[in-house]
Amino acid sequence: MSIDRRRVLLLSGAAALAAGGLGFANAHEYEKGGLKVEHPWLRAPRDGESDANLFMVVYNRGDAADRLIGVKSPEIGGFDLHVAPQFAVAADAIFFPNGAKVTLAPGGSFVHLSGIKKINPVGWGFELTLVFEKAGEMLIDAAIDAPDAAHAHDAEAMERWEKANSRGAADTPREGDMHQEDHRSGHEEMKGPGEMGPDAGEPRQAQ
Numbered sequence: 001m002s003i004d005r006r007r008v009l010l011l012s013g014a015a016a017l018a019a020g021g022l023g024f025a026n027a028h029e030y031e032k033g034g035l036k037v038e039h040p041w042l043r044a045p046r047d048g049e050s051d052a053n054l055f056m057v058v059y060n061r062g063d064a065a066d067r068l069i070g071v072k073s074p075e076i077g078g079f080d081l082h083v084a085p086q087f088a089v090a091a092d093a094i095f096f097p098n099g100a101k102v103t104l105a106p107g108g109s110f111v112h113l114s115g116i117k118k119i120n121p122v123g124w125g126f127e128l129t130l131v132f133e134k135a136g137e138m139l140i141d142a143a144i145d146a147p148d149a150a151h152a153h154d155a156e157a158m159e160r161w162e163k164a165n166s167r168g169a170a171d172t173p174r175e176g177d178m179h180q181e182d183h184r185s186g187h188e189e190m191k192g193p194g195e196m197g198p199d200a201g202e203p204r205q206a207q
Helices: 005-018 155-165
Strands: 029-032 035-043 052-060 066-072 078-082 094-096 101-104 110-114 125-132 136-145
Touching: 029 136, 035 125, 052 066, 052 136, 066 078, 066 110, 094 101
Parallel strands: 035 136
Antiparallel strands: 029 035, 035 052, 052 101, 052 110, 066 094, 066 125, 078 110, 125 136
């Protein structure tokens, strides 16, 4: 799926104003088995590179803890689960205690994607399947932000990227490729019990 998120943001804003200021739709959220994933995003690979880091906010509203154990996509070669050292207590997983909010963000825990074969341009989306130990598989569409983005939907980083790449109208998608989504910032400070698990070693093969 190819979605130009900058244009969706404008359309969503216009729709919200037309509806009397009711706000954006919560379409950039995904739920399964008591887990809720909000605002998944990644830094686009730099020119000549094929790796990217994936970030998101995860709420565990279930009755038991769960773990992120894998990421799937035909467009990636492998992945590593990198966890902030203070939470490195579980093997080969990012841990989500029940009742916790866990923020994967720059400077903390994140998912490293390696060997990316094909990715949409900055401002679009990238489909990935998250694999949880208990909740199972969850298909998400991660927003592709600029390579130096500090947080989700980093407008300043996007502006720098657009100036450097002289992005033009040729990248505008067809109307049928778009749907409305929530584009509130996914950049939040880590709160609650936090995530747990060690840095992974060699990249694991994506399925």
